[in-house]
Amino acid sequence: MSPGSLAPRYSLPSSAILTAIALFLHLMSRTYALGSSSTVAVASETAVVCGIAAGRPTQEIACRRPSSGITSLLTVLPNISFSVISGGRSAVCGLTSSANIILCWDTRSANSTLIPRRIYYNSSQPLRSLAVGDDQVCALLNESRGVKCWRTGHSFQVPPGDVAFSSISSGFSFSCGILVDSSKVRCWGSNSIGSTIQYLFRNQSMSSLVVGGSHACGIDVTGLVVCRGSNESGQLDVPAHSAKEFSSLSLGANHTCAIRHLNGSVVCWGGRGGYSVSQMRGISFGLLVSGSNFTCGLITSNFSVVCWGPGRPSFGSIGAPGLQLGMPGILPGPCVQSVCECGIYLGSQILCGVSGNICAPCGPLQPPGGPSNSPQPVPSESVPPPTSSPSRALSKGLLAFVVVGSVGFLVGIVAVGFCIWQRACSRQKKIHNSVQPTITREISSALRTSSNGHPSRQLSATRRLSSIKTMRRQRSGTSSKQTEKAEEFTFETLAAATEDFSLENKIGAGSYGVVYKGKLQDGREVAIKRGESCPTSRKFQEKESAFESELAFLSRLHHKHLVGLIGYCEDDDERLLVYEYMKNGALHDHLHSRDNVDKPSSPLNSWKIRIKIALDASRGIDYLHNYAVPPIIHRDIKSSNILLDTSWTARVSDFGLSLLDGENDLHPSTAAGTVGYIDPEYYGLNVVTAKSDVYGFGVVLLELLTGKRAIFRNASDPGMLISIVDYAVPAIMSGDLGRILDTRVGPPAPNEAEAVELVAYTAMHCVSLEGKDRPTMADVVASLERASVLCNGDYGHDEDQDNGSHGSISAGSIQLISD
Template structure:
């Protein structure tokens, strides 16, 4: 007789054991203002934490904007802290006193004692934008300050959390959610949303709340404008600790203590945080912080501006220090004696629901467990059948996602032989703009996009031949999508660049030249923007097709980065991080105008460093529209058609331009070509070309950006480091293999603007060249 593949009885026992283990895992919650050993003071992006390894568990704060630290009340020990809007509160060790510090500006925290009582001790601190609450040790009754009269009286709570204008708690009496606060509509809506559901924990955000119910499922109620309620996966006992911000939700996984976030762009960090084990997580409205288990350091990331930072703290306490280990009913945290510097112990977290119960499982529980095991066995058998069928038919075998380092590959039902994994979605997420008003103001100055724009001048062939010395080689300055570019001087003294289509071409080439010529005139004659090369005029005589542009004195970005004659110019103005970021921002603004403000919108289709030109003031302008497409159905294609479907139909969307700009950003960071070889040119025989995306993205993902930066520029100075990192993460998202996962040009412009601001007054300042006025539109 054949041996059975799977034993139903064995599986039932296994499921039962797993269920028991998971069911008793600790279920915690920290939120916008819940008590923890570290907290985000919102309004200033200051992070405060309790420092370990010292006789007193002091509060140390770090301003992520000013990059300064300060100790609050040195020599005083605290057990937990929580933060509101420009203030911080802390419960002193022992729970007999509550202190709060107001941030009065200029990074000055003024202390104020809120509560003092040696016999009625506090625990479970919770702070919102203005309200402060805590529970009383022993009774779990509520005490609140700076709150209205709606605070529940004589009600015990096992978990409390505060958001903006409201607080909520899990009642010990019936395990249901009760909410209160000055915003009665918000608190009432959230309490009604949870209804009669029995809950274990609660965590509040700005205008939403989430909690784990008695069956281990995550429930979120409230505002869902940014998808903060859309839990990506919700299996029983999948999550433990929660942390909520203004428009996002984060949870710690039970399986490996990694963190997953959703809403408000926070999910872009998930493939970073899923690789890290965290002790806990804590949030402000726009900043998420996590305590890393391996070294007890704090990492913070910002979903709105795509940035990440490791705070310069010593080791942080993973929990409060208590007087004796005998108080730890669920065991002692490893090395807690050292962390508390011999002045106490840190207790391991206990399961909230069964913290005070040592009794054996009830009959109801045993019966439910048996039912769970039986149902689980049936489900597992069905699952195994599905897997066998999937493997037998090949239905679940798919092809690897592919990207091309120079431009996304577009096929008609075929495949690309060169494969790699998609660049990861990273922290410090791309900024999403709820409104385009700021961008519209930025673009409105000096722009025009009427359907019938200003007509370009028409020149004779003889005029242009004379201007270029009969198209002499010494006046040749480059080549474009359909011809050679020459420097010229018109009869009125204007310096221009003249692009001449190929002469004596075969019919196919002539048709391509004609198409590119018509395309450039169609686009540039109606577009006027300071970051697009201006079309002066054209010539159309017999088979001659010429275009006349403003002359860009400082040539193409490609030449400054890669031309051998420029490589050794270490003193070049472009060899500063501030100038490179400024050039990237100029180009991004030009492309953003094409995508969002041209009527109809335009897809450039050929964004690369050789098509980004620099004028006499080092203002970058996008050029060469010979391959461009226009039309509302093309410019907005990615909103109506899935990216994969669009690429199968050989239709490019505006996300193709995003990819091209991403490669340009990587060129600016590394100084390397889009395709290069280590130690020489690509054309050298026997050399395998290296794709810049494959070279750069792994280093950025591994936080090893320093090893790929262009050595001609030197190490980033103070402020420049964050700016360069922000550009790198932006570039990484731009070259994502999936177009739908790439940011919009408006997002990119916002990130580059912030990066340029971060550079401040670093060396290589743009103003040193007399062109400061061009930085802002």
């Protein structure tokens, strides 16, 4: 994807085993059309082609747009999992894997990032499918099978809520579906052709149905293809065929295409001869999807997409390097979490990123060899040359399946055993609350748990301290405390610099001590962190661990968005660290301190500055995750650990809780961090990853947007504490961002609106409950860089912004017409 993408980048490994997977994927009995659910979708007007990428932890959407004969990869936000997508005239919509959110993208914008519009969110009423027409979006409720529709144009009548459908499809201003109780066709909408089609299908019982511009085709209960509606271009002239010859249909404005069940080949009719598939001879397809004047198919051999027809994007010719769209491998079917009635496809666990399975069809359409749960490799992003002997390739593929499946089974047993052992070792969870004004002091006691009979925090700190000291020895080649670039100070020198650690010089606190402003004898202004003195062994071990951690990490980290370490002092029980002095203090104080709340002159009362600070901090964290060797997890990202220097450049500070990436085995009993910023997955599983820092940074982004603390008191009920995540995310999801923005900054200017909305969507995905649904810090940096460019007015303004179709914080143009 493009650099501005929030989507993690994963390559799809190539393997001969794919031949075996591909040869039976075309047997899947699915029908796709101008506006039906699929894993591939097209927008007719713009020729944008989208698909749900295979083999990734997140089932994200990848899109391509043609431009002067060259395709350009589009950035699609948000970075969350989708089950199915559907396209219409200029919009592509997706139903998330949670089944309770529909997001749509207007593809007419010239921008490389497609900004989503949420048109449905209801956790109590999940959906099962959606169908996008030229100006309407319809979906089926999962339980009642009733229809819900949204429109962008004129009035659009929908069936009553008690009418249940097994499937739906949308065309030009009308939609049709198959009734659950009778298998009859029912149509609705403002286009009178819908009523005509419903009447013409009155004597048929259908097993599937798809809708085009002004006609509909389906497979009846006997397996024959039946088409009804307008026939001005021969789109109803179904070729002579036998029952069950075709397994999949796809309809455009005036043409129809189908996949043959036997070999996956494609045949098209109508369109005045403009949809020749002679060049497709020998290619097997798993699914088809149509725009108004072109059709695209998913090749079963490598899961790439090709298109044909008079309106197809200029992607090259058959056999040429430009045939494929340059997209990643696309899923051949939706990844589902539910139990598959007739088993799953071989390799679906890998295709779905080990999150869900692709269900195998039931009955005679079940793939050769039956369903299986064995993991298999996923396709490459390029198309391999055709083999001269398909049967030989199939035999080799099946043999490879057996070998890889056996290995996968053994690995799975080992993994399960390890997880059980690891869970047995993790007997207790504790939260370490680093100093955070007001919040943690008030609720930390409610979150403490008993440690009787369990590993103590002292033991965890001792183990971690041992690891850090080992790392220091490995880095320096000696056990000496002399680190790479850190000066060693005497206690007397630092006491003199802070006027004997006077309260007047106290400027804050860190994970293990108090921070003082000081001035060294050579005139340098510094910040000196002094560990709290305490005679108890536990406190000493925690202080020692935090001191060693910061000294070990910061002495080898040098980045303009990390607070620099100048030196240290070890004198008996005293542990002190000396840092660069950050004149403008902590971001937390500027957002939440009473002295700054109503200060109109504050530089932070500017969206441009707030986005700049967010970008600065994200770059610092990205450096820790992706450029430090070995990578580092901060573990305590929060607004009080983001400091601002003289030029208001943000720097990440306080590495007292930091870990080397992969160091989880050293602290099985401790979940460290600050309440309100702790990754819920980390707290629940005791496994910290780089995505834990992403969650904390997402909370910081929400603070910058709303001006609220990570946890704050309810204005109407002061006795109730509210999480900023619970407060802000529903508003962002509902498109009501303006309601929660910090009023001290004021409404975003026209050039800032899109930037602020992009930051909001980024924050929303950073605080996803599961780490796999969160972006990487590299992706966050890319998104914030784009937001910064937009905010500075350096990005081209396109016409779509004027009518609210792109980048506006106000509600989108698609309006709800049924509840």
